[in-house]
Structures are given as C-alpha cells and as structure tokens.
Amino acid sequence: MSATAVLLAVTLTVGLCLVAAGPSSRISNKGTEPRKSRAVIPVVTRQVVEHSEERAEACCADLGCYSTGGDFFHIPLRPFNSLPRCALKNDLKLHLNTRRNPVDTQVLDPYDASTLFLSNFNAVQKTQIIIHGFIDNFQWPWWKNTIVELLKNGDHNVIRLDWSHGNTPPYTQAVANLRLVGAYVAKFIHHLVTIQGVNPADIHIIGHSLGAHGAGYSGSVAQSSYNITVGRITGLDPAGPYYTNLPVSVRLDPSDAAVVDTIVTDGHPHSILQLALGSPQPMGHINFYPNGGLEQPGCERGIISGIFQGPTMNASGFDFFGTVAATAFEAVACSHARAPVLFHESINNPACTMKSFECSDYESFLRGECFTCRGRRCADLGFHADISLASQYMTKNYYTITTEKSPFCTSPHKLEFTLQPKTSANGASSKHGLVYVTLYGTLATSAKVLLTPESIDLDPGSTYTFFFETPRELGTVQSIVFSWTAKIELFNPLEWFLTDYIHIEGNLFLTEQDELVSVFQPARSKVEEDKDLLSTLIHSFEQL
Incomplete structure (x- = not known):
C-alpha cells in the first residue's frame, strides 16, 4: 500500500475504534431515488413495573410494540437495554440491483407500491436481501462485490437494506433498533409475497454480525405477523454480545426460516476476554466453523501490521478509498469481517469450494475423525451450501481450514x-x-x-x-x-x-x-x- 493509503487507513482505523467506543454518529447515504416523505410515526412509551422489575415499552405504529423486559433482559448477558427508535422507520432504505441496473440502485418502499412496480424487480427471479452490521454500511466495497457476484451467478433481485442511521453507537441502541429493522423487512417481505406474488421459498436473507439477528427478526416476524416462512437465512458471524445463550426470541435461530445456515469466524467461547465479536453458539440448522470459528489465519497480525500489509480479502476490484476502508475494517475486526468475505468468494468459484466436514467439535476434526463425505457428512461452505442437509430435529456443525488470504480454499x-x-x-x-x-x-x-x-x-x-x-x-x-x-x-x-x-x-x-x-x-x-x-x-x- 502507498504511504497515503496507509495514512488514511490509520486515520479510519482510529476513527472506527473511537466510533465503536464513543457517542453516536452516523454515515449519511442518499439513494438514487428520493424516498417519499412519510408522516411521523405515532410513538407510545410507558414504564411498567412487574414483580419489582421495571421495564420500558414503546409502540411504533404498524411495526409493533417493544419491551426491554422479558426475554430481552438478562442481568449478566443483557443488563442494559434500550427501546427501538421508532422514527428510524423513515430512514430505512431498500436498495435494489438487478442485471438491468447492476450499478445504480433503485430505492424500494414497502409503504409505496409504485416503487416496486416502477423498478426492475422481477417476482419470478430469486431474491436476496442483505442486512449489514454494526457501524457497517451497505455501500462499502465488500457488499458491492457481493452484488456483482450474485448477479453474475443469476438474474436475481439483490436488495441491500441501509440502516446506517440506526447502527451507530451506543451498541445497546443499535441492538434495540435492530428489532424495528426486522419488523420493517418482514413488512417488505409481506408486500413481495402478497402483492408481487413472490414465492417465499425464493427469498434468501443474508445478514452479517448484528445484521444476522436482524435477518432472524425479519423471518420470525414474517411468520408470526404474516404467516410467511422465508426459504433461507444465512447468518455471517452472528454477533455475540447481547445474543449468545439467550432465548431464541432474542437471537437468530433455526425456526426463523425453512433453512438457517451460519458461518462463524470470530466465535471464541470466552468472547469478552478474547474481544471476539461473533458468537460460538450454533444458531442455524447448518453451521460452518472455518478454522474452528476462532481467530482466522492472517488475523493474528495485529492492527499496525494489518494496516501496512493491507486487507486479506481480495481488494483488486476496490478503488483507492475502498481499499483503505477494507484495511481499516479488518484492522479493527479482522476475524469478524472474514465471514462475509468467505461467503462472497463462495458464490462463483467452483474451483474453490471450501469443503467442510460434519463433526462434533474442532478437536475431533483436527484428529481426522470426521474426514468423510459418506452419509452426506460434508458440505460446501457459503452460497452453495447444500440446504437439503438441514434437519428440523438437530443442528449440524461443519469444520474446515482456510488460508490467510484470498483465495481461501485448501x-x-x-x-x-x-x-x-x-x-x-x-x-x-x-x-x-x-x-x-x-x-x-x-x-x-x-x-x-x-x-x-x-x-x-x-x-x-x-x-x-x-x-x-x-x-x-x-x-x-x-x-x-x-x-x-x-x-x-x-x-x-x-x-x-x-x-x-x-x-x-x-x-x-x-x-x-x-x-x-x-x-x-x-x-x-x-x-x-x-x-x-x-x-x-x-x-x-x-x-x-
């Protein structure tokens, strides 16, 4: 990397660290089509005391009511809770790309049917909905690359949700906002199915970090409110803090879609001590643990070395600022950022399938006790995972080893x-x-x-x-x-x-x-x- 790129990467890395620890800020993004203004959402809040436990409640009009109590309160695991910011609904944007508009996005609105009818959305084709994570942004280059690969794979409807007005610190507020995000996406899915005639089995929600749980909320609300079960949810290193070992109503779980698969890349069991951002808990029917789901190869370099050596993801198609952003993001969260990169590289690379093997644990895998595909005990990690392997009665965990840089297959x-x-x-x-x-x-x-x-x-x-x-x-x-x-x-x-x-x-x-x-x-x-x-x-x- 050039000296200028290194300097910018250092600056952005420090900025990300400060943003993650400091007061709320936001990245402003404008869609290529302006959203029609909507009325301010009626908000009803109240304080409730039950059995000496005080909890807050808020109702966000048609997107439902929310409480800081019940399953969403846990003294050691989820002690400080916030309510969703109902006004966030007006800032959420769904950006559509198809083969007819692979670069410029079309903004879709579940409250305005004309935005779908006038767009390039094709109800016959498969639909992917991507939900980014904490402090992430739908415009960052790894998500743009994912769009390119998905459209290369097929004539899909690829939709990225922009919730960057609600995913900034404090973390507890972003966690709370995610519940509203899930309800919003569920309403959009209801619109697709009932008005556009989309087959729910053709809907695939892909979420990274907090976005993985947002995908789970979307699937759960689609079922409970609209009796719609989406075909697949892929959780890319689902966030650990405030989610691990909590009830299924709080986090991503197998009941959220017909098939739920996850890729765990930063799920150390002692996440707080190890500063791991993901969760080791198997939250899907099919769970992939590359390198045991622990620190990923190439991520042991540390922040300073990572900045000077550049990103481990394939940044050849990134512009200058995209490379700087990727370098800074990996410097702060290298292992956590690896999951969406592995998923992206799995889409159109048949020579690099990242074959994974079902096993009880990583240690048994490393001893060679699970090295067989007989009885359908192996699967390809990522986009082409064999979802027919999903069982409604048990979770299945698959392990593989990757390299430290793209291409990651071995x-x-x-x-x-x-x-x-x-x-x-x-x-x-x-x-x-x-x-x-x-x-x-x-x-x-x-x-x-x-x-x-x-x-x-x-x-x-x-x-x-x-x-x-x-x-x-x-x-x-x-x-x-x-x-x-x-x-x-x-x-x-x-x-x-x-x-x-x-x-x-x-x-x-x-x-x-x-x-x-x-x-x-x-x-x-x-x-x-x-x-x-x-x-x-x-x-x-x-x-x-």
Missing part, C-alpha cells in the same frame, strides 16, 4: 501412521515432539506442514491420525517427506546431547478428499529427529 488430507511397539531390538521409548510432512504431487509441492501445533507424546505401539490442508491442489501425491523434532527436556541434562529416534511400523496412509487412500512405503523405519524420511507411493485404493 485441499484436505488425512495422514495415518503407527509406531513400532517396544522390542529388545529397537529399544523404542516414548518421545515428546512435533511432527511435520511435505507432500510432493504431480501438480505442485506443499510447504512443510506442521501436523501438531503443540508437542505430543509419541508412544511405541500407538497409531496417530492427523487432518491437515494444503493451500492448493497438488495433483496425485507421489511421495511424502516425514520428519519430527524432539522437545528438549530442560531439567534433564542427560538428554541434552543424546540423539532421539522413533520407529515407524509399516507404511504411511494418506487419505484424500475423494476418500482415495494412498499407501506410502518409507525408506527406513528408524527415524532420527530433525532428519527427513522419504516415503514413496506404492499403490492406492478406495476407502470402504
């Missing part, structure tokens, strides 16, 4: 080997260390891959299985170089100058994504620490 592998039991001939003993492999394929060679992020016990007679991924397609793997490094025992000087060995029993087995198992014969069984062991392909077979 090629998955599982390696298995066994150590010889101790005999008088080999004198094998337990060792503690790290294990590495390098794969040599017909198309490419992998980097040296660390299979064990932490030192593990290497015990005679034990079998070890590791799941790992390489950043690109290698072709047919012809050979494997295996190595290991012993962990030095600082408090045992007798071992400081000794050479450690482990002993491989038989062959190494490499399983690929298509469940083809390749058998590799090592050049020797005795493996000295920090010495490479070459293993050569001898045959392959299909896993039963």
Whole structure:
C-alpha cells in the first residue's frame, strides 16, 4: 500500500475504534431515488413495573410494540437495554440491483407500491436481501462485490437494506433498533409475497454480525405477523454480545426460516476476554466453523501490521478509498469481517469450494475423525451450501481450514501412521515432539506442514491420525517427506546431547478428499529427529 493509503487507513482505523467506543454518529447515504416523505410515526412509551422489575415499552405504529423486559433482559448477558427508535422507520432504505441496473440502485418502499412496480424487480427471479452490521454500511466495497457476484451467478433481485442511521453507537441502541429493522423487512417481505406474488421459498436473507439477528427478526416476524416462512437465512458471524445463550426470541435461530445456515469466524467461547465479536453458539440448522470459528489465519497480525500489509480479502476490484476502508475494517475486526468475505468468494468459484466436514467439535476434526463425505457428512461452505442437509430435529456443525488470504480454499488430507511397539531390538521409548510432512504431487509441492501445533507424546505401539490442508491442489501425491523434532527436556541434562529416534511400523496412509487412500512405503523405519524420511507411493485404493 502507498504511504497515503496507509495514512488514511490509520486515520479510519482510529476513527472506527473511537466510533465503536464513543457517542453516536452516523454515515449519511442518499439513494438514487428520493424516498417519499412519510408522516411521523405515532410513538407510545410507558414504564411498567412487574414483580419489582421495571421495564420500558414503546409502540411504533404498524411495526409493533417493544419491551426491554422479558426475554430481552438478562442481568449478566443483557443488563442494559434500550427501546427501538421508532422514527428510524423513515430512514430505512431498500436498495435494489438487478442485471438491468447492476450499478445504480433503485430505492424500494414497502409503504409505496409504485416503487416496486416502477423498478426492475422481477417476482419470478430469486431474491436476496442483505442486512449489514454494526457501524457497517451497505455501500462499502465488500457488499458491492457481493452484488456483482450474485448477479453474475443469476438474474436475481439483490436488495441491500441501509440502516446506517440506526447502527451507530451506543451498541445497546443499535441492538434495540435492530428489532424495528426486522419488523420493517418482514413488512417488505409481506408486500413481495402478497402483492408481487413472490414465492417465499425464493427469498434468501443474508445478514452479517448484528445484521444476522436482524435477518432472524425479519423471518420470525414474517411468520408470526404474516404467516410467511422465508426459504433461507444465512447468518455471517452472528454477533455475540447481547445474543449468545439467550432465548431464541432474542437471537437468530433455526425456526426463523425453512433453512438457517451460519458461518462463524470470530466465535471464541470466552468472547469478552478474547474481544471476539461473533458468537460460538450454533444458531442455524447448518453451521460452518472455518478454522474452528476462532481467530482466522492472517488475523493474528495485529492492527499496525494489518494496516501496512493491507486487507486479506481480495481488494483488486476496490478503488483507492475502498481499499483503505477494507484495511481499516479488518484492522479493527479482522476475524469478524472474514465471514462475509468467505461467503462472497463462495458464490462463483467452483474451483474453490471450501469443503467442510460434519463433526462434533474442532478437536475431533483436527484428529481426522470426521474426514468423510459418506452419509452426506460434508458440505460446501457459503452460497452453495447444500440446504437439503438441514434437519428440523438437530443442528449440524461443519469444520474446515482456510488460508490467510484470498483465495481461501485448501485441499484436505488425512495422514495415518503407527509406531513400532517396544522390542529388545529397537529399544523404542516414548518421545515428546512435533511432527511435520511435505507432500510432493504431480501438480505442485506443499510447504512443510506442521501436523501438531503443540508437542505430543509419541508412544511405541500407538497409531496417530492427523487432518491437515494444503493451500492448493497438488495433483496425485507421489511421495511424502516425514520428519519430527524432539522437545528438549530442560531439567534433564542427560538428554541434552543424546540423539532421539522413533520407529515407524509399516507404511504411511494418506487419505484424500475423494476418500482415495494412498499407501506410502518409507525408506527406513528408524527415524532420527530433525532428519527427513522419504516415503514413496506404492499403490492406492478406495476407502470402504
């Protein structure tokens, strides 16, 4: 990045940090078509005391009544609540793009039927409604890129909701405003279905962060108020603070649409201590956890390094200010911002599907216990997720590993080997260390891959299985170089100058994504620490 871009990115990053912590502000955006003025919304507020608990209520005309009590109050998880700002209704805008107007938007209004009739909206085509998150804006370049990819995929009605007049600090007010946003979108959906004849199954709501819960409110209100069930909701790293572990009426949940899928990229279970913005809780029928849903690769760089290195998302199509905005946004919320980027890149990239595997938890996934597509136990992350996998009786969690920059897809592998039991001939003993492999394929060679992020016990007679991924397609793997490094025992000087060995029993087995198992014969069984062991392909077979 140029010095000017870096300076602007630093300025915007500081600004985002101050906005997130400081008093309310807003980004002003004007649609290409002016919205007709509407009367001020009648607002009724009152204070109610029940069982010594005081709560506030507000009624926002046709968009419903709201309370700070009930499910929306929880002492440790949701202690400070606000009421939606009813006047926000006049500032909400729905921006339509189609293949007939891919750049300039047409502003739609659920209170003015003519805005739909005079637009390029086509009731026969599928409809996507995008709801941005806290301090985000519908005009920022990652959302514009998503529009481009969606329209490239099909002749869709792509609608972005602009609620930037209600998504600014304080956070508790933005959280409250989101309930009104959901009711507004639900009213619009009712208009689409009853007046335009749209099939509810063709409606797909996509929300990021707070917008994910806004999508949930939209689906929930559409059902409760209008008896309409939308086809799909995708939650992109649903916000954690004020939502995790609260009742389903408060947050996104599987009942909000026929199918709800999520992509979790910043969902550390101890979100407050880790400053995670997402929620680890599975809130959909199908939940994807790239890299375990924890800190994403490339996001460990920190704010300063992130600013100088630029965004991890593909910013090649961004203008100068778009690149600066992306850099600043990632510097503040890198892992949280990764979910919409992964979704965007999944739309039109069949060579980069980010295959994910159903598993009970990330640790089991990394041990290679879930590396199979049999029984429909794998799925592609993102736009093309197989929604037929959704079950009304259970949530399903899928895991994958991505790279740190675009393109994010990888090629998955599982390696298995066994150590010889101790005999008088080999004198094998337990060792503690790290294990590495390098794969040599017909198309490419992998980097040296660390299979064990932490030192593990290497015990005679034990079998070890590791799941790992390489950043690109290698072709047919012809050979494997295996190595290991012993962990030095600082408090045992007798071992400081000794050479450690482990002993491989038989062959190494490499399983690929298509469940083809390749058998590799090592050049020797005795493996000295920090010495490479070459293993050569001898045959392959299909896993039963």
